[in-house]
Amino acid sequence: MDDIATYNVDRWRSLASADAIFTRPDFHLDRNSARKRLDPHGKLGDVAGKEVLCLAGGGGQQSIAFALLGANVTVVDLSEEQLQRDADAATRYNLKLNLLHKDMRDLSSLSEISFDVVYHPYSLNFVPDVPGVFRQVARVLRTGGIYHFNCANPAFMGIRGSDWTGRGYLIALPYIDGGEIVYPDEGWVFRGKPPNQSIPLCKEYRHTIATLVKGLIEYGFVITDLTEENFGTPDSRSEPGTPEHRSAFAPPWLIFRAKKDRTPG
Numbered sequence: 001m002d003d004i005a006t007y008n009v010d011r012w013r014s015l016a017s018a019d020a021i022f023t024r025p026d027f028h029l030d031r032n033s034a035r036k037r038l039d040p041h042g043k044l045g046d047v048a049g050k051e052v053l054c055l056a057g058g059g060g061q062q063s064i065a066f067a068l069l070g071a072n073v074t075v076v077d078l079s080e081e082q083l084q085r086d087a088d089a090a091t092r093y094n095l096k097l098n099l100l101h102k103d104m105r106d107l108s109s110l111s112e113i114s115f116d117v118v119y120h121p122y123s124l125n126f127v128p129d130v131p132g133v134f135r136q137v138a139r140v141l142r143t144g145g146i147y148h149f150n151c152a153n154p155a156f157m158g159i160r161g162s163d164w165t166g167r168g169y170l171i172a173l174p175y176i177d178g179g180e181i182v183y184p185d186e187g188w189v190f191r192g193k194p195p196n197q198s199i200p201l202c203k204e205y206r207h208t209i210a211t212l213v214k215g216l217i218e219y220g221f222v223i224t225d226l227t228e229e230n231f232g233t234p235d236s237r238s239e240p241g242t243p244e245h246r247s248a249f250a251p252p253w254l255i256f257r258a259k260k261d262r263t264p265g
Helices: 002-019 032-036 064-070 081-093 130-140 210-218 243-247
Strands: 051-055 072-077 096-099 115-120 141-153 181-182 203-204 221-229 254-261
Touching: 002 203, 032 064, 051 064, 064 072, 064 081, 064 115, 072 081, 072 115, 081 096, 096 203, 115 130, 130 141, 130 210, 210 254
Parallel strands: 051 072, 051 115, 072 096, 115 141
Antiparallel strands: 141 254, 181 203, 221 254
């Protein structure tokens, strides 16, 4: 493993031990709630019988939702702790998952054009090389297949609650592709259960809109949908510095949906 992978492994081990919300399996899903979790706008279509890859998506959340909807699910994650959460959830639901301990940047052991859907929860910003990940996805995704991924809004990254000036939020970091941004987790990550241990700082990399869009085009994807995702309900009247207040000024996340239109040559 390189330094990036080592850092992410250590951090997610700590997050899982602290029961961060991203590490908590969802034990309250049925088919209806599974569909709402994965596809609230009804754009995914029927996934029954489809081959689905949950990329860097361990934790027993999205994988279980897809399996409840009848998909054949493979989970790739660098964190053994996150994969164990998937295993625990699969046992609870009596479902079958294919769990693989791998880096999202190297899917060479997976067969080419073997998946109908690649569902990539928030993790793309944990690595600096976006085109490299897109190349891996294009290799394993069938033509006509769907690539769904969640990433940070690059214009919003690095803005903290303490950056409120009384009129707006201070942009202090340069808009540079691949720029490293390091910050402590906010309280909502642990949702009322503050960690009793030291957690490595969140280390992310800014990916500009141009890098994201050009990377998809280069590897044969057509963007079919783009959603701006906020934290809860944005409210400029809420307490300055809160996630809801910041979301009223800029959405923190972007959700891309793309279709593989061709095999890149």
